Amino acid sequence: MSPSPAAPWLLCWQGLLASEATSRLRKLLPQIAGGMLCALLLVLPMATRTGLGLLIAACGLLWLVWGLATPPVQRPLGAINGWLLLYVAIAVVATGLSPVPAAAAKGLLKLLSYLGVYALMRRLLEGAPQWWNRLLAALLLGQLITAVIGLRQLYAPIEDLALWADPNSVADGTRRIYSTLGNPNLLAGYLVPILPLAVIGLLRWQWIWPKLLALSSLGCGLAAALLSYSRGGWIGLLLALGSLGLLLLLRQSRRLGPLWGKLLPPLVITAVVVALVLAAIKVEPLRIRLTSMLAGRGDSSNNFRINVWLAALEMIQARPWIGIGPGNSAFNLIYPLFQQPGYTALSAYSVPLELAVETGIPGLLAATGLLFSSLRLGLQQLQRDLVLSLPALGAAAAVIGLAGHGVVDTIFFRPEVQITGWFALATLGAARQLR
Numbered sequence: 001m002s003p004s005p006a007a008p009w010l011l012c013w014q015g016l017l018a019s020e021a022t023s024r025l026r027k028l029l030p031q032i033a034g035g036m037l038c039a040l041l042l043v044l045p046m047a048t049r050t051g052l053g054l055l056i057a058a059c060g061l062l063w064l065v066w067g068l069a070t071p072p073v074q075r076p077l078g079a080i081n082g083w084l085l086l087y088v089a090i091a092v093v094a095t096g097l098s099p100v101p102a103a104a105a106k107g108l109l110k111l112l113s114y115l116g117v118y119a120l121m122r123r124l125l126e127g128a129p130q131w132w133n134r135l136l137a138a139l140l141l142g143q144l145i146t147a148v149i150g151l152r153q154l155y156a157p158i159e160d161l162a163l164w165a166d167p168n169s170v171a172d173g174t175r176r177i178y179s180t181l182g183n184p185n186l187l188a189g190y191l192v193p194i195l196p197l198a199v200i201g202l203l204r205w206q207w208i209w210p211k212l213l214a215l216s217s218l219g220c221g222l223a224a225a226l227l228s229y230s231r232g233g234w235i236g237l238l239l240a241l242g243s244l245g246l247l248l249l250l251r252q253s254r255r256l257g258p259l260w261g262k263l264l265p266p267l268v269i270t271a272v273v274v275a276l277v278l279a280a281i282k283v284e285p286l287r288i289r290l291t292s293m294l295a296g297r298g299d300s301s302n303n304f305r306i307n308v309w310l311a312a313l314e315m316i317q318a319r320p321w322i323g324i325g326p327g328n329s330a331f332n333l334i335y336p337l338f339q340q341p342g343y344t345a346l347s348a349y350s351v352p353l354e355l356a357v358e359t360g361i362p363g364l365l366a367a368t369g370l371l372f373s374s375l376r377l378g379l380q381q382l383q384r385d386l387v388l389s390l391p392a393l394g395a396a397a398a399v400i401g402l403a404g405h406g407v408v409d410t411i412f413f414r415p416e417v418q419i420t421g422w423f424a425l426a427t428l429g430a431a432r433q434l435r
Contacts, residue, residue, distance in 0.1 A: 029066050033124045034131045036062060038138035040117070041423070044416050045146040045190055046180050052415050053113075060116020066123060079377065080429045083370035084115065090363045091326045098325030100333045107327015107358070114415075118422040125430035129387045132427065136201050136391075137210065139420065140217040143194045147220035150179030150187060154227070176229045181416060188233020189411030191225045193398035193420045195237065196244040200394035203248075232409040240401025247393045251382050305349045305408070311338045312348035316356045323360040328413070331357065347413065351406030354413070370425075374399050377428045388431035395424035395431075 040055045047055070077085075091108055098104035124131050154177065176184040198221065201214035225237050315324065315338050324334045328347060331354070335345060348354040356364040378396025381389040402421050406412050412421065 026066075026069055029062070029069070030124060030128045030131070033059075033062055033066065033120055034128070034134060037117075037121060037124065037131075037135055040419065041135055041139040042142040044139075044142055044419055046142065049415075056113050056117055056415065056419075059120045060113055063116050063120040063123060066120070075433060078429055078432060079373035080370065080425055080432075083366055083373055084118075087359070087363060087366040087370065088112070088115070090359050090366055094323045094359045094363065095325045097322050098330060100325065100330050103329035103333055104325020104327060106329050107325060111326055114418055114422060117419060118426055121423055121426035122429050125388070125426055126433050129430060132388060132391055133201075133205070133210075135423065136197055137213060139194060139423070140198055140201060140213055143191065143198075143221055144213065144217045146179045146181070146187070146190070147217070147224040150177040150224045151220060151227070153177045153179070177224060177227045179224065184228040185230045185233060185409060186411055186414060186416065188225050188228040188230035189236070189405055189409065189414070189417045190420070191221050191228075192233060192236040192240055192401040192405050193417070193424055195221050195225070196240045196397035196401065197391075197394045197424075199241070199244060200391055204390055232405050232407075232411070235408065236401040236405030239404035240397045243400045244394060244397035247378070247382065247397060251393065304343060307340045307343040308345045308349050309353060311335065311340055311343070311345075312350070312353040312357055314338045315348075316353070316360075319360065320356075321360045321362065323356065323358045323363060326358045347410040349410055350408060351403075351410055351412055354410050371399065371403055374425060374428050377432050381431055386431070388427060391427050392431035395427040398424040399428075 036055070036059055040052075040059060043051070043055070088111070091111060095101060095104040095108045121135070154175075178184045178187050181187045181190060195218060198214050198218040202211060202218060205211050205214060222237075225233055312335075315334065318338075324330050331347060339345065348357055352364060352367075355367050359366075375396055378392050378399070381392040381396075398420070402412055402417070402424075411417050
């Protein structure tokens with residue numbers, strides 16, 4: 001078929017190696033891509049940075065080979081792809097005009113490598129949506145192993161646990177698990193987008209063993225997220241599971257009568273809010289961590305983040321329209337020029353601020369457009385009953401959780417978290433394309 005008339009130059013490279021000789025390869029590519037993506041999702045929290053880097057690069061290379069060996073297919077670009085391309089274009093310009101172009105180029109290369117994973121996932125799910133179940137199973141198995149290792153740390157000597165609260169914090173001495181990830185906040189951030197997908201697996205899968213995998217992953221993951229005592233992670237998890245519950249209620253309300261269809265969602269929401277308030281009041285560790293969120297600068301962790309945020313705002317004011325270039329390497333070189341004494345940082349500790357620092361206000365707007373387009377695509381699946389309609393609701397909830405956590409932390413930029421985010425976006429995009 002001919003390339004899409006909307007943007008034919010984007011597809012002009014596809015199919016350059018398509019021939020009878022590559023027809024057999026084209027038949028094997030879905031299986032190869034599925035196996036490689038399953039391996040990546042399985043080892044996300046356990047592999048070394050080098051191992052993850054090699055797997056991510058291999059996924060991008062495989063997508064390129066797939067495109068070269070397959071003639072282009074006429075289909076609309078789509079909202080998600082459109083916003084992603086716009087952000088990449090802004091990031092390229094920001095890299096070229098960066099005060100530290102070499103460091104920014106490193107960040108741009110990292111961004112493109114993640115996009116290669118997204119592109120491979122998207123292509124696989126559009127052509128073979130049944131692979132979604134296998135990808136989720138691999139993701140949940142890796143998460144279950146990680147959660148169990150974290151929960152076992154409760155029986156380890158106290159020096160092997162993270163006492164991550166500063167002596168000046170109201171939460172001083174809180175024992176926090178971190179599993180294989182080395183950081184309680186990263187553990188929580190890793191779990192935030194996965195747990196709503198585990199709920200979807202539990203509802204979607206029919207066989208007993210997959211259901212047990214989803215249930216075990218959900219239960220152990222919830223316990224691990226709670227015992228990480230990550231306040232940002234709790235916010236993200238509450239938003240992810242709460243939004244998923246609301247979406248499922250709205251979907252189910254179609255099958256109820258007019259009265260219950262209107263009454264059930266607010267009744268359930270009220271019951272959940274009451275339960276959360278009681279837990280926050282009655283459970284002492286939760287109450288202490290939640291109190292620290294309201295302590296303002298009186299809590300050392302809050303005070304540190306506030307000072308970093310103020311410095312990040314000064315960086316944005318200095319270069320509001322194009323930023324300093326993508327990536328943490330560029331940030332680490334420029335931030336010391338703006339930091340307040342004694343408050344070194346590796347990031348802006350807020351995804352919106354980080355995006356504005358790296359790619360300016362245009363980059364932040366493009367990312368915001370990507371967020372709202374993703375949520376709109378998820379809401380469209382409420383009225384559909386196709387193969388990826390239910391997974392799309394879980395993906396939308398995962399995106400909401402990541403966005404909520406991202407307001408107060410930049411854990412999203414770590415590959416253990418970001419790859420799952422790209423999986424959610426690929427699910428939403430593929431669900432939109434299927435008929």
